[in-house]
Amino acid sequence: MKYSRIPAAAITRLSRYTRALEELDSQNIKVISSEKLAEYCDVNSAQIRKDLAYFGEFGVRGVGYFIKELLFEIKRILGLHKEWNLAIIGMGNLGCALIAHSNFARQGYRFVAAFDVDPDKIGRILPTGIAISPLGDLKKICLEKEVDIAVIATPAGKAQEVVDRITEIPVRGILNFSPSQLHVPEGFIVHHIDFTVKLDRLAYRLSHLRTTNRSRASDNPPWISKHLL
Amino acid sequence: MKYSRIPAAAITRLSRYTRALEELDSQNIKVISSEKLAEYCDVNSAQIRKDLAYFGEFGVRGVGYFIKELLFEIKRILGLHKEWNLAIIGMGNLGCALIAHSNFARQGYRFVAAFDVDPDKIGRILPTGIAISPLGDLKKICLEKEVDIAVIATPAGKAQEVVDRITEIPVRGILNFSPSQLHVPEGFIVHHIDFTVKLDRLAYRLSHLRTTNRSRASDNPPWISKHLL
DNA sequence: ATATCCATGTGAATAACATCACAATAACTT
DNA sequence: AAGTTATTGTGATGTTATTCACATGGATAT
Known part of the structure; x- marks a missing residue:
């Protein structure tokens, strides 16, 4: 077939x-x-x-x-028979949470590098043992550590700038946590994880639940009708 | 139309x-x-x-x-003409990062409650001013604060249990950050944000990039051929 | 051995979604 | 005021994805 x-x-x-x-x-x-x-x-x-x-x-x-x-x-x-090396860019609240999160490791994804622009953060060693490097070392370290995928956890305004740097090195996969449209040359693969898009979809469906479901309101559990219909 | x-x-x-x-x-x-x-x-x-x-x-x-x-x-x-009240369940690394994250507020999403099971965490006041409540108070607080959407940031194993509690109160929207399939009665709307699903898609495309792009390898920027093809 | 079961694998049918191509129409120009 | 321009809104068309329905074939029992 x-x-x-x-x-x-x-x-x-x-x-x-x-x-x-x-x-x-x-x-x-x-x-x-x-x-x-x-x-x-x-x-x-x-x-x-x-x-x-x-x-x-x-x-x-x-x-x-x-x-x-x-x-x-x-x-x-x-493609999960191999381990995938991740670099994270942007060590704010989200970046730190992601690197500490256990779900990645479970599936063979391994953070091997972390970057930030904040001089206060650079040099700090994370609990996982990796150090926060300055963005200027991106190319060097990504080649050295054989990074496969870059995880972007910067504020929206900085994301494209980071991506432009990434496209100069052979890291073809990008996972973008910032709520911004990224533009990359052909050959790069970008996936977005955009919290607010998902929330917007929820908001839309919740706003329209009332009308779309009215026809079968009687199917709803009693507490729905009581509080919401 | x-x-x-x-x-x-x-x-x-x-x-x-x-x-x-x-x-x-x-x-x-x-x-x-x-x-x-x-x-x-x-x-x-x-x-x-x-x-x-x-x-x-x-x-x-x-x-x-x-x-x-x-x-x-x-x-x-x-449906963004109104503000949406969010409750977050699970105040681990991710939960804390989410509540501190600015993108939500920008779009009219407002965290109004936080829950955890860990006695050490319960009672702590977060920088945003909201206190971490025990999961037992879920119903009471969600009604009190008029929560619209529950954000689940618990470990995978606990997520369904939390959802079962949520379906007892009129919070019809659920945003699930845990990597687990959730089962809800009709009338509830669940959206997943699953990091590893996205990574898996990246892994798949990156694994298959080589072969699928070979036919037009000459279109690639020189550094792709140099390092990777 | 042969028959019976049962869930797969898949061609055909259907449904959902995206794109094309152009008529409709508002603003601007002369 | 009539003509020109530009871009919308949408019917028609093409494409892609999902579901149906059943023939296929491995496993088990007799």
């Missing part, structure tokens, strides 16, 4: 399947059907099968998927 | 247009065409016009959009 293009959304889902499978694996469950996994991940079961079909055949008909095996395969597909 | 369903992606884009428009407004620019805005936001100009058309007619033919006016309209559409 040959597919020309793989939907970006399929990759996102593979990532979510990974989480579910790890959870199931930790419960010592050996096999799961696409139907059950779909229920757990809140997607269509055909969707799961198709997502996997983009990359091969990993199931056993009449049985399902062997969890450990599928987990291994998906991780291989995603 | 009547539309039956508005794509979720359109709402996300509206949010991004807001940022661009605010930026333009701060530069004292008065009017912008869909073409220019599209270039800035890196989307198709027809896309912008269609996104807006879902909600009305906001432009002037032959001229473009008046920035202040459009900004006002989009904010109204998104």
